[in-house]
Amino acid sequence: MxxxxxxxxxxxxxxxxxxxxxxxxxxxxxxxxxxxxxxxxxxxxxxxxxxxxxxxxxxxxxxxxxxxxxxxxxxxxxxxxxxxxxxxxxxxxxxxxxxxxxxxSGIAVEMGKPRFDWDAIPLAYAMDTRTMPLAWEDLANPVAVNVGNPHVIFFVADPYAVDMARLGPLIETDSVFPERVNVNVAAVTARDAISLRVWERGAGLTRACGTGACATAVGAMTRGLVDRKVTVTLPGGPLQIEWREDGEIVMTGPAxxxxxxxxxxxxxxxxxxxxx
The missing domain is CATH 3.10.310.10 (Diaminopimelate Epimerase; Chain A, domain 1)
Incomplete structure (x- = not known):
């Protein structure tokens, strides 16, 4: 068969x-x-x-x-x-x-509402998830958010200068993340634009990650770095992310x-x- x-x-x-x-x-x-x-x-x-x-x-x-x-x-x-x-x-x-x-314009997906509580990520112990008091070498003070799966986001000057092949698995498997974590490095390039690379939990460095784009956009919004509607550009191409006033994240892009x-x-x- x-x-x-x-x-x-x-x-x-x-x-x-x-x-x-x-x-x-x-x-x-x-x-x-x-x-x-x-x-x-x-x-x-x-x-x-x-x-x-x-x-x-x-x-x-x-x-x-x-x-x-x-x-x-x-x-x-x-x-x-x-x-x-x-x-x-x-x-x-x-x-x-x-x-x-x-x-x-593509497939629009309502991804639900992001969760920022430390035990919803989940983290191993309580801390401020919007500015985590942690660092892995030069990657420091990330945002952690759960958008259906766990993400940690670092805002950097140039995401392509980060050695993700080495730091991605190190952070993914750190004991502070008991269910492992997706690792995002991002640069805000305008009030409506973000450049992003993702080390995906269980898959490695990927050309695109929809939940990573959602998590990164929301993380940037909580810090006041961008507006409520942004274009997130990954190596594979752009996604449109909106965090609506009702709390729902909407991702639109091709398949x-x-x-x-x-x-x-x-x-x-x-x-x-x-x-x-």
Whole structure:
């Protein structure tokens, strides 16, 4: 038995999407996710996305990083499944219900309200999350925010001068972040513009991170560095982020279908069956 997949990306952050609503899937676990994500022996992706039926939304989206860890939210993947769905949808995730609406300027995603309480990030102990009294070498006093998943944001003069390959995993796995953390380095270039690079928890340095763009924009707004609507430019391209007066974050940007195919689960030591 072969399983159909769709390969997609949002600004270069790429996904393999499986739809359990229309086909039987084997149990999806960390080993299966890492096998599919492997760029040498698998299909290759930053995240494996599994679409399932939902009792609280139009469908459920499960997100597995390339290292096999299942995570709460992914803004770029939300735009991708919104494009596949082709209409407005309420999507159940581990981080809560979010909505995606296709439009002329891309897919608009209501990402929910940011959380700044230290135990909502979560952090290992209480501290001011808007100016954390911590530093990793020259990266100091970041903002921490949860936008469905945990982020820490450093504002720097030049994000491309930061050695993210070395500092990203160091900060991601620091004991102050008991569930690990996504690491963002950003430069404010205008009242409505931010340049951003992201070390993504469980995936590494990425061309784009939707939740990172949301977290960084909100972090800059709480410090009064930018207005309530900004363009966040990542290596893969720009995203529009608005923090509405009702507290909801809205992210708008593109999503693209790359190709479709199928694979035999036996190639990964699995047998076809019902999803867990």
């Amino acid at each position: 072969r399983i159909d997949f769709t390969k997609m990306h949002g600004l270069g952050n790429d996904f393999v999407v499986l739809d359990a609503r229309v086909q039987s899937l084997p149990p999806i676990d960390a080993a299966f996710a890492t096998a599919l994500a492997d760029r040498h022996t698998g299909i290759g992706c930053d995240q494996l996305i599994v679409i399932e039926p939902s009792e609280s939304g139009d469908f459920r989206m499960r997100i597995f990083n390339a290292d096999g860890s299942e995570v709460e939210a992914c803004g770029n993947a939300t735009r991708a499944v919104g494009l596949l769905h082709g209409d407005s949808a309420r999507i159940e995730t581990l981080g809560g219900l979010i909505s995606a609406t296709p439009g002329e 693209t279908e790359s190709f479709r195919g199928s694979f035999d689960p036996a190639d990964y030591g699995l047998t076809a069956g019902s999803a867990d």
